[in-house]
Amino acid sequence: MPLDAKALGRALHEDLSLHSTLCRRDAGAFQKAIRCDQEVLVACTQEQRLFAELGLQTEGAVAPIRFVNIRETGGWSRDAAQASPKIAALLAAARLPDPPPVPTVSYQSTGRLLIIGPLDAAEQAAALLCDVLDVTLFTQGPGNAGGAQARRHPVLGGRITGLTGWLGAFDLQWQADNPIDLDLCTRCNACVAACPENAIGLDYQIDLSACRAHRSCVQQCQAAGAIDFQRAASAQQERFDLVLDLRAAGAGPGFVQHALPQGYFRWDGRDSAALFRLRELVGAFEKPRFFVYQQRLCAHSRNASVGCNACVDICSAEAIASDKSHQQIQVNPHLCVGCGACTTVCPTGALAYAYPDATQLGARFRTLLSTYAAAGGRDAVLLLHSQDRGQALVGELGRAARLGLAHGVPAHVIPVALWHTASAGLDLWLSALAYGAAQLVLLSTHEEAPQYLDGLQAQMDVAQDIWRGLGHAGTPVQWLRATSAADLDTALQALGRTARSPAVAARFAVAQEKRSTLALALEQLIEHAPLPAAQRPQAIALPAAGSPLGSIEVNKDRCTLCLSCVGACPAGALQDNPQLPQLRFIEANCVQCGLCASTCPEDAIRLQPRLLLAPGRQQPRVLNEASPWACVRCGKPFGTVQAIEAMLGRLSGHAMFQGAARERIKMCSDCRVIDLHSSPHETKAMDL
Template sequence: MSTITKITTLNQLVEQTTDVNGKARQHALRATVTLGNLIPSTVTYESRGLALVVGGGEAVASFAAQIPASLRDQAVLVCTDESSNAIPLPEGMAFFYAREVQVDGFLGAFDVFITHTLVKQNLAQITQGREHFDLIIDLSERGFHFAELPPLGYYSVGRSIVTSDDALDALSDMTGTFDKPKFFRLDTNSCAHSARGIEGCTRCIDACPADALSSVDSAITINPYLCQGMGSCATACPTEAISYSLPDPDNTQHFVFQLLAHYREQGGQSPIVLFYAEASDTELAEQLAQLPSRVIPVRLEELASVGIDSWFSALAYGASQVVLAASSSLPVKTRKVLEQELAVASSFLSSLGHSADRIALSSVTSLSTQNLYSNALLDQSKKLEGSKREKLAQALDLLASNAVLVSTVSTVPDGAPYGRIDVATSDCTLCMGCVAVCPTDALQSIGSSPGMTFREQDCVQCGLCEKACPESVITLVPRYHWDAATRQQRDIVHEEPAAECIRCGKPFAPVSMVNMLIEKLSNHSHFQDDAIKRLSMCEDCRVRDIVSDMMDNPDKQLKV
């Protein structure tokens, strides 16, 4: 069923509710500008319809018998067991046998290599004189492409991701030029994945059900042809290096802000925001009809396109509750990301003294049994501004101002991107390796003297600083500090006097670093006798001393 039909049907249901909250809901949905981008950027696929049908002999033969005669010349049949000779095929079609099959690519550009008698060959090339297949119809139970969401043009019938009828329809329908939106924006400058050859955060890679994200040359790369816009990578990203763009979360939050404001204008009480995506019209309409009229449906492109910042913003704007309606087709990886975000949300709500299901995940078919709340936590009239992390902090601060906190510091689940670092300063040499790799500037150098500072609000617990420390003196401490001033202030983590050059007196390095180098290199052949003193010199004086020594002792030039 099309999106237009779905929205129209839900609107018809909303129009039938005429109590005070129902009329307020009608007004809010009419008066609030619909989410969406007018002109999204796109990627283009070109397909000529050449299909590979691959799997066990019986399954391939059964499928081939259903292919219309006019389309049989577009299909290449590959059997992966040795039953092909005994199975009858439609006239004009033949099996190819392959012991191993490797498939990679997307609609219009699938690379297929087969291995038989230890020789690896491009199947499209040897059967059709082309480099690529346009479509893949995979009838095997395990599949030859292992992404939870296979690429566009890949019909995984054997894994029951699509039906045989869908695959048959594709033979005629998927020929031509097709455009698909680019769902995401990527800012590698704020990415916490890697720095200076050290790997840190991999949340986005782990979250993608389409395997569209990878690390290439130590940088996150999104393949737009594989991406199917589930949104889980953007929700999982702690630095907003990846953001959803159809629409972006800021527009979504502004939409919810306006929606609830319009609802209250008409006297609506205790609104509940229901985020949904990819739900069938019948299922959602049936469930919504059994829910109070104060439940306001908000359609997203994908359920995971918004995360914890949007959920808490809705509570700050006056929602009594936020409910996420998940369809049965929600990918496992996407559900896992939502559940991880919900675990963090639950820890925040518990610390505030509220029930964890103020933000709840429910299947579409069980919405009518969801426990619903009738009292709003806040009535915030000002729109939150800033990055998603800043908006979450603002929303939490507003909720905390109306709550009695047992402690100013609360625990968060392992892996949550909130917390601070502990530094064993007695062993820290202030080499600044941690500062160099910090992606959010949570760690900074003092500048005027050897030392570094830390701001908890900015720390995403990516682990880059911990891995970069040559002395192993940094430990991550996941937590959330509810005192905004403390969380946002920049504290000195470690500071010490600078060592002064023994020749010119210029400060040039931390004392602890100089002492550490003298201790470790005292027995080194290059630092015997007076040469060890060079470690206590600034760079300029060190060079002058080396040059002067070589001029006085020319034979030492042979050892350089």
């Protein structure tokens, strides 16, 4: 790699020494460095295991060690000679502190494995796993050749009615409705030979639709007593730690979601990777609790009305469910896979990504982009990819470039590994653009759930409309689809260098609160937009799908100022006025959840997705107001003329609201009580 130690040192404000064969000839320099108490950064991940072992073997080593890959990500590329700004940025970001610990989710597995499928295939899989795991089979037909005669494992049979759970807690429900008791069956095959309809297979289950009640099998099985057609079907349930499913996806009750629960595997009989992973899943395990939920911010439901359902719809693990009775959502942390898609589509920030959180990811973006610019880099493109398949593709591309088979990652493209590509959304994208990114590219490896692509594309459309509305050219955020290193190389070269960074880079820090970050990024982008203020529209229209920004329109002829919408608004965008009958609105707070519209009894509210560029986004404005109604007894204002008149009109024919009762509708609450107690007729009725 054509590394320039002096240039990198200037960018990082340090005096750097370069060791080109550190993992072999210069290992002593590494050992010397880790004897100090300062953090040591190793800019290579190829020999991470070797360095870790050297650290353990070096006497007096106290320095914490970090690793970063600059080889495949930039040093091995045809642009490597121009990659110093990018390498400096990667080095600077690698020195950021690790995310602080978060609560964890625990799993406990004793190795009880359930294998579901044809008996012959299930027994073949069991033979590869039974030395480590405690195997139980659930037969789903005999298979091509039937099962082995020797019963090596417990065998269950019947009709599966349910399969739920996760690693260490899978619950299987089935209906034991077959006449043959597999615990009593000796597999002598006498019943199979005796059945004239061939209704009994080598899984020793009877196909009742083919059976003609000859009962020859019962006579043959008198000694074992395993067959009883009079046995009542019974519901059974058992718990397992792991599940290996040999059925085709969707063939019977099971898991069909895109992100399968941990501990559940499908196997086609060829790929052995699932079997190897199963063997490792015995013991206690932990994972981060990837999300934080704040019900007070949630726009899912209010007043028995459903507003935002974005997180429920996008979750590929089916870990999020609606809980309308408590006006909230429920997230199952054991099913959550940490993709973060729910947090990116959440308009309020009620669901937030916790590991790493938004502040840490924002600091990473800002460090990468500011260091890149300080080192002389221009028009940086952030390539956001998953830390699994996406990172593997970037590595494959770098190695292909080293062999001259590919161009490699361009010098202005900075790869950024995320837990999942869906874990960063509109607020962080706009922040990165404000920090100086010319473009963000999301790498799709075709392993993402379809709803992820739809949800992120909706946010991309919003970003695009904002970007263009402010006078920028190009596409601020886009997909880059690749399934191989060659695909990735072609797509990266097609990007070119047409996108340009904003003229002024932001200095704000990403906040943990999503709406605060969104407001800061928008303020920066609007203030430094290339389109002069005089030429900008008053507002930029945004797509209805995916927009967390906008206004509402109120039909004043319909609105009675009942203010039910104020109580339903989860973001404080709709407000009343304690002194006057007014409906007020703060546009910057509106999340376009639609709860106000669904709650309004008069159907007087319509959503208007947009970004208001004119001053006043954060100031309340009056959407509707009316003359107050004055109490006919004391003159104190209460309610509105429109509301009281509407009430009088609706109750005009009601027998209970005639005469004095009708007049009380025109009174304030205090005067109603006084009038009720002062009325002789009603006082006598109350005494009675």
